[in-house]
Amino acid sequence: MSTTMSVSEARAALSEILERVIGGEEVTLTRHGVAVAVIVRPDVLKVRRAEGVFEAAASVHDVLEQGRRGPLGSQPTISRKRAEVLVADVRTSRLGS
Incomplete structure (x- = not known):
């Protein structure tokens, strides 16, 4: 079950809202008729x-x-030279140099 109320109403009814949420309800808070928050149980x-x-x-x-x-594409996506540079970088990184 879901309940909708304005933020102003919620301020005055926080204890009631919490009891409803504990009971499994969702409470949607609105400001000027637009939903701004939903209160639900953490689970x-x-x-x-x-x-x-x-x-x-x-x-x-x-x-x-x-x-x-x-x-696989018929054309490589990177040049052979770029691939060699990348492999060299990986090897250098692995050696810690």
Whole structure:
């Protein structure tokens, strides 16, 4: 269940809002009719954030899979000289020089 109230109303009813949230409700606070905040239990917020992270991870996974399955381009994306410079830089970094 969700409740909507103005910020002014919320100031006067903080204890009631907290009890509602503890009971599982979401309370949306509005200012001039525009939603500015939603009060939810911390466990609900954690789940929602985790869902977003999992969705992002799935998206990255899909992109990587497409890259693995797709054909390689016929032309290199960097020149041979640039590749050699990059490899030399990596080797230098590994040696600590």
